[in-house]
Amino acid sequence: MRDVAIVSFAQSAKARETRNEVEILMPVVHEAVRNSKLSRQEIGFTCSGSSDYLQGQSFAFVGALDAVGAWPPIKESHVEMDGAWALYEAWIKIQTGDVDSALVYSFGKSSPGDLPEILALQLDPYTMTPLWPDAHSLAALQARAYLEATGKSERDLARVVARSLSSAVANPHAVVSGVLDIDKLLAEPYVCSPLRAHDLPPITDGASAMVVVAGDRARQVCARPVWIRGFDHRIEPLGLGLRDLTRSASTEIAAQKAGVHKSKVDFAELHAPYSHQELILRAALGLGEGVAINPSGGALASHPLMVAGLIRIGEAASRIMAGRGDRAVAHATQGPCLQQNLVCVLEGD
Amino acid sequence: MELVKSITTPVVLDYEYVTGRAQSRFLRGIAQGRILGQRCVECRRVYVPSRGACARCGVRTEEELQVSDKGTVTTFCIVRVPSENLSFKPPYVCAAVLLDGADIPFMHVLQECALEDVRMGMRVQAVWVPKEQLGPTMSSIRYFKPIAEPDAEYDSFKEHL
Numbered sequence: 001m002r003d004v005a006i007v008s009f010a011q012s013a014k015a016r017e018t019r020n021e022v023e024i025l026m027p028v029v030h031e032a033v034r035n036s037k038l039s040r041q042e043i044g045f046t047c048s049g050s051s052d053y054l055q056g057q058s059f060a061f062v063g064a065l066d067a068v069g070a071w072p073p074i075k076e077s078h079v080e081m082d083g084a085w086a087l088y089e090a091w092i093k094i095q096t097g098d099v100d101s102a103l104v105y106s107f108g109k110s111s112p113g114d115l116p117e118i119l120a121l122q123l124d125p126y127t128m129t130p131l132w133p134d135a136h137s138l139a140a141l142q143a144r145a146y147l148e149a150t151g152k153s154e155r156d157l158a159r160v161v162a163r164s165l166s167s168a169v170a171n172p173h174a175v176v177s178g179v180l181d182i183d184k185l186l187a188e189p190y191v192c193s194p195l196r197a198h199d200l201p202p203i204t205d206g207a208s209a210m211v212v213v214a215g216d217r218a219r220q221v222c223a224r225p226v227w228i229r230g231f232d233h234r235i236e237p238l239g240l241g242l243r244d245l246t247r248s249a250s251t252e253i254a255a256q257k258a259g260v261h262k263s264k265v266d267f268a269e270l271h272a273p274y275s276h277q278e279l280i281l282r283a284a285l286g287l288g289e290g291v292a293i294n295p296s297g298g299a300l301a302s303h304p305l306m307v308a309g310l311i312r313i314g315e316a317a318s319r320i321m322a323g324r325g326d327r328a329v330a331h332a333t334q335g336p337c338l339q340q341n342l343v344c345v346l347e348g349d
Numbered sequence: 350m351e352l353v354k355s356i357t358t359p360v361v362l363d364y365e366y367v368t369g370r371a372q373s374r375f376l377r378g379i380a381q382g383r384i385l386g387q388r389c390v391e392c393r394r395v396y397v398p399s400r401g402a403c404a405r406c407g408v409r410t411e412e413e414l415q416v417s418d419k420g421t422v423t424t425f426c427i428v429r430v431p432s433e434n435l436s437f438k439p440p441y442v443c444a445a446v447l448l449d450g451a452d453i454p455f456m457h458v459l460q461e462c463a464l465e466d467v468r469m470g471m472r473v474q475a476v477w478v479p480k481e482q483l484g485p486t487m488s489s490i491r492y493f494k495p496i497a498e499p500d501a502e503y504d505s506f507k508e509h510l
Contacts, residue, residue, distance in 0.1 A: 053362075055364075
């Protein structure tokens with residue numbers, strides 16, 4: 001396997017953007033490329049992740065290339081997935097030896113449409129989408145099943161929220177943050193029992209970009225490159241009745257394949273859009289009490305859809321780059337109720 | 350057992366589309382009866398309407414300028430298929446018009462012109478709605494119509510097709 005490192009990362013997240021997607025994306029792409037110290041010409045591959053359904057415009061992902069500059073023609077690809085999967089494709093592309101570096105970016109505006117409704121379109125088109133179950137209701141079904149199966153309580157969910165939003169105070173990209181009292185959180189009304197507003201991901205518009213480089217070139221351009229030491233993603237059946245919603249089998253397999261437990265984990269950035277999902281993921285990844293979870297505040301503090309997963313990897317990399325940890329697990333999810341999961345193990349030199 | 354061959358599942362999704370900064374400026378210009386373009390600082394191409402970025406260079410297009418409402422038909426098609434929510438009855442001409450001063454043509458409808466007369470290089474001009482009806486919408490331009498100017502040479506627009 002070729003050693004591949006993250007050498008730069010940039011992001012933007014706001015509760016509601018008045019800029020269009022290209023206007024949001026371009027400064028982020030420019031920042032990541034500038035900080036990579038690679039010229040645009042040297043970057044061998046460009047891969048993006050987004051979903052046209054958020055924008056309500058077909059081929060919106062092609063329009064987003066305006067932010068990158070595609071002349072002379074570039075090698076480019078797109079996944080209709082969170083940017084974390086675009087990073088996976090870029091990593092594979094580098095493994096093939098075809099290229100030595102890649103720009104990965106993703107963007108998503110959740111604000112133009114009714115996001116929980118739009119997400120019903122990712123369900124089975126014959127038996128589920130026609131019922132229009134919104135994303136919050138499906139997550140609440142999972143949360144209820146999880147609480148009943150494990151004996152955990154709504155107070156455990158509130159603890160996840162309080163810790164996340166308190167960590168988010170230090171994150172300039174958080175759209176929700178604050179030091180909150182658990183009893184006050186529990187006094188809030190349900191949006192969809194057992195979930196309250198703070199258990200749900202905030203509507204966020206954003207973008208992120210990252211440059212990855214293979215081998216010694218990464219050490220030349222970055223004082224502390226962050227190496228991708230393990231990378232795996234797995235998918236479970238789409239039908240919610242076909243899988244055990246109270247655990248995440250795909251995360252368990254991905255964690256094992258990515259080698260999460262080959263060495264000590266200092267901290268983890270988990271893409272858990274709903275509070276209970278952090279507890280499910282933590283168990284699936286086998287992360288004990290000693291592992292700091294989501295020092296950035298996580299997806300409860302900022303959740304640009306199609307971007308939040310890549311941000312987890314970028315936040316973890318930035319923290320290692322800054323010398324605030326040596327080994328981290330970053331995770332991304334996609335689909336209803338943690339259907340698809342990606343695990344990335346990152347290490348500093 | 351008879352197989353279910355099709356089902357109908359209506360999908361209705363509402364979006365509040367945000368034009369962004371560059372297109373907002375373009376539409377504000379249209380509301381004043383002016384067509385605004387933006388020039389790339391690197392390759393100097395003028396985009397109309399601009400989305401705020403040069404697709405070639407990947408940089409912001411910040412320099413704003415007014416372009417003419419006269420232009421050249423670079424290519425066209427004759428639409429014969431009816432479509433809902435269209436005020437034009439087929440057959441009608443849909444043309445790519447390269448406005449004088451712009452580097453990128455944009456699509457609009459061509460009227461006051463016999464179908465057999467439409468051709469590449471034809472000179473046309475925007476027909477606007479009356480001044481009091483101008484608004485930040487492309488409907489402020491009703492259509493384009495031919496004008497009494499000699500056709501543009503192919504070489505003058507071949508780089509802009």
